[in-house]
Amino acid sequence: MFRQRIRSFIFFVLTMSLGFSLFAQKPVKDSAYTYSFIKHFFETQASVKYIYQCVLNAKSNAIAWCTDAAEEQIINYKSLQSSTGNIKRITACALNETCNETEPQWSPDGNEIAFLSDAQTKGQLQLCVTKINNNSLNTRQRVSNFNGYVSHVRWSPDGKFLSVLYVENASRNPSPMAAENKSVGLIDSAVNRNV
Secondary structure (H helix, E strand, O other), rough: HHHHHHHHHHHHHHHHHHHHHHHHHOOOOOOHHHHHHHHHHHHHHOOOOOOEEEEEEEOOOOOEEEEOOOHHHHHHEEEOOOOOOEEEOOOOOOOOOOEEEEEEEEEOOEEEEEEOOOOOOOOOOOEEEEEOOOOEEEEEEEEEEEEEEEEEEEEEEOOOOOEEEEEEEEOOOEOOOOOOOOOOOEEOOOOEEEO
């Protein structure tokens, strides 16, 4: 990931250097050329894919990560037990639908991934869990009904509970400089209900 960011930065610097040298050689009056150059530059920058929130399971034999797609954030999964395995998408979305999914977290035993998704409630993230069995994804189950800001998914050490940072009815994302409602929630994973 660090190398990718370095490569992106070097590409940016080289593109800017080349662009400025080409721009300096053309008359300023050529607005079509200027527009074309700027458009090409931004299209190139927009095509860069960033990978973030990478997490290994406890056995270090599988990895999950987030990346930006055309109109959404997606979560991918890959088994590291063989170099030929396919990358699979982890999603709560129906086929051919777009949604934002983020914060993959492996259960302590490495058999489940919890994540946030707005697949069933557009614009409102909900907590979902996917089981991983023999390198295949099963049961994508929504286990929450939040109405507000949700983040920081974490499993309990025994894998029986999930915790999140939840601010009910938040009008904006909370920050250290903007106090918000105080609300803490715990979901009992054994019966999938709010406690």
